Amino acid sequence: MLPKLDPLLHSELRLAVISILSGVESADFTFLRQQTGATAGNLSVQLEKLTAADYITVEKGFKGRKPCTTCRITPSGLEAFNAYIQALQAYLPGAQK
Amino acid sequence: MLPKLDPLLHSELRLAVISILSGVESADFTFLRQQTGATAGNLSVQLEKLTAADYITVEKGFKGRKPCTTCRITPSGLEAFNAYIQALQAYLPGAQK
DNA sequence: TTGTTTGGTTTATAAAATAAACTTGTTTAT
């Protein structure tokens, strides 16, 4: 039987966010928006879900005098991402068992 | 910018079905149900969507005197699956660009 | 023949993604 995929990560936008954050120390809202092409509303909602799951942390500050929301992946977020990738392998060719 | 993931394939159950079908000549409903652990209703709905997109074909026949629904991946289904896998790579580590 | 299982489909409900509208504050032009 195929393994379950973490539903929190099996979402295009949330996966994109986690993937991006897994490769950098931090990224701000605007950067994530640009990289993913998501609307601000959608991104805001999905970041909230990732935060609620403790997969990321979100810090609100300022860059100059404009608000700036900085996101980071947490250790458990990274762990979940690795587990997701692992599980995903079973869905890819050359994994029939 | 990260590539879009085909929404038809970016669904756990539909991806599982396509993944399984990509590795065999054909598979029947019951087999897919066992391999995926899906409920019959959910599987039925998702097979219909894959059929509507011409990613699979569904043939209704009999095995002995019991009904048997046989599913096969189509060439365009296989193509879409390969494209999906390709796009997915960008979401996996070691793809930061 | 009455109930039970198999092999599904259809319909209803719950959850998710997305978009639209709104808020707060900032910069720009007048």
Next chain:
DNA sequence: ATAAACAAGTTTATTTTATAAACCAAACAA
């Protein structure tokens, strides 16, 4: 100084999806 436009988000509403529950017909079992 004031108004218009913009940036950075949030909130709420709408649409889409996924999932589950209910149902149906044929076969088999008692």
